Amino acid sequence: MGAVNRFLVNQKYLLILFLGVVIFASLQSYFGALKSFYEGGKLYTTYNNYIIFKQSFFHLIERKDLYVHFVEEQFDLFKYSPAFALIFGIFAILPDIVGLSLWNILNAAVLFFSVYYLPRLDMRTKGLILVFVIVEFLTAVQNEQSNALIAGLLLFTFGFLERGKYWLASFCLVSTIFIKLFGIVGLALFLLYPNKFKLTYTTAFWVVLFTLLPLLVVDMEQFIFLYKSWANLLANDHSISDGLSVIGWLKTWFGLNVNKTYVSVAGAILFCIPLLRIKQYSNFVFRMLLLASIMIWVVIFNHRAESPTFIIAITGVALWYYGQKQKPENYALLVLAFVFTTLSPTDLFPRFIRNEWMKPYVVKAVPCILIWGKITYDLLFAKLLPRINKAIELEK
Template sequence: MINSFYRVITRFLAKEPVLLAVYILITLLASFQQYALPEQIIDTSKLPVSNYNNYIIFKNSFFHLLSGRNLYALHLTEQWDLFKYSPTFALFMGFFAFLPNWLGLALWNLLNSLVLFFGIKYLPYLNESSKVKIRWFVLIELLTAIQNSQSNGLILGLLLWSFIFLERGRLIWATLFILLSSFIKIFGVVAFVLFLLYPRKPAALLYTFVWTLLLIALPLIAISWQELINQYQNWLVLLQNDHAGSIGLSVMGWLNTWFSVYPSKGLVVMIGGGLLLLPLLRTANYQYYQYRLLVLASMLVWIVIFNHKAESPTFIIAIGGVGLWYFSQAPTVINRVLIILVFIFTSLSPTDVFPTVVRNLFVLPYVLKAVFCIAIWLKISIDLITNDWETSAPVRTLKQESNRLFF
């Protein structure tokens, strides 16, 4: 009786319309909750700050761009904290800027959720059961990002779409989606490592060059050339100063809090980059889809755990990589243990499931949100280097004609 009931519930939750409705409903409820919460007073500013301040920063950037103000200066009478993205992203926020906040916030969060939802849906070769499990697995972490009105769900979705188009041999769209993610948060450029796995590299370089020029120049439809140069110069100054700011929930933070080691951020990133690229020396494995998928998973985790500014809402990107790694292959005991630890300490630790005292005494000081993602990234790297892909994974050629989607 219990098993029968479990199967009925499982089949119901696996239905595409049900899962889509859950994503939309959770996104809207979280958006309206954040909108309805009373403003807070931050001691350092003495000004009221909304609970969707990130969205306000994004929205205001559009008006700051049009008015010629420095996008990257503090505008404490309007918002708390700095805008850290590209002038092109500021222009993009014009789609939301004139909407009332309750509607703009909801649509912004829906964009994040749905680009990710359909990115997972259209991943090639994975069976439907795996796609359903991945979408349920990332949902709590997506909610954390939504509650902070962040852009990380959108970035994960864009990177998944770039992989989808790479698998279909459509380099023109793959390059665009990676660059769109990079013009939101610059660490998206790491995804270009995926292009090493695919043929037609000269074409990829050409598309990248053309799209980059277009995206850099896009704000010229609203501002002058000199104003655009000034904004990019201001952005560069911000990024240079930002690099020295913190160590975040990252490998640097883990080394610091666990071992009292204070390595150079540049050195840590260089070593991490070398380890990320090391499995790619096995060029004969590029023909295996499971190998390419695990490189994607490794890259998604890498760009979070080696990001010195990583914070809790950023981890939806890493959790996406963890989900791809685990649910795309047969489970093993060690993999099952690792994903349970990630689910507990990465996804659940920011929620009310964890008592505040436990979070403050253990989770935050010891960077536990990142630790088990780091462990899984090392496991993925070892698997990529040591697995016998010839016997464990079928060859999958590029899908260029079937499953054409809507492009």
């Protein structure tokens, strides 16, 4: 165990591990063969998601509608904000191999350093969190997704709030909203901290800034058109699929075709109930578990959740387990999450099991759903205590 502990507390070794994953995933994507997303369909690059982000910048400066199909260039739609399209120009103007690698490095760096910015956790615990999420992180960067970036920004939001750095906290949170709108759930964190007025005006400042940012390259008419088009896309996107979510779980396991709005409202109510324990706001473990709840909630109640999205939820799972006193039942749930959420999409499970059982029955989501239920229960009723560092205890 001594060698393992030395690895876990060595930030340089873990950084090398994360960069190695990024380099592997970037080269794998860039040099991968062209692929079709359905039988007999048009061929696209393996790094199609990056192409969607890249082309959004050029579509923006060319005054095109960002939210329509460009079948000759990419598969699927661009679904992020116009501000994201503009900022992505930093990568879009570079050769693909460079831009793709830097994009993945950004995702890795934000997630990696946000874990080390978490307060009141020792180096070994932070190492455990990073090791626990590494496989899920690989899945995210293999798909050139922004989810690791969002996970890191949420962690940074928490870290800055804990240190009273409200301008930076609101910047990080608003950034997640302008990447994927579900980041708005993170605003619940602001309820736990004093000086609500400062949190309000700093958030409003960043919202206005990010909203107006596209005016640097488009006129007012196109600006209004783009936001209307984005809103229309998001509204019509609601009924497309069930995803790896609570909705998909209810349908595939229990045959319940429940209205998605009702499920989301029920989830929102359950999420909000622990906020009634105002006296617990001063408890650091309560605040961290609420962050974990947010990170899992935005995935399991997202009807569009895909496998790469789960880096956000798995990071929340790691915070939940490693951020409080260890319990046998929590450990059992952690193992379930690692096996069936993190490992189930990998080649460790035979293809026929993945295709016949794991995917159709949204098994990847189930441990996260159970853990979110456990977090909600603990936030409401449990006595929340900080983690005991076993390595330190053994040395005493």
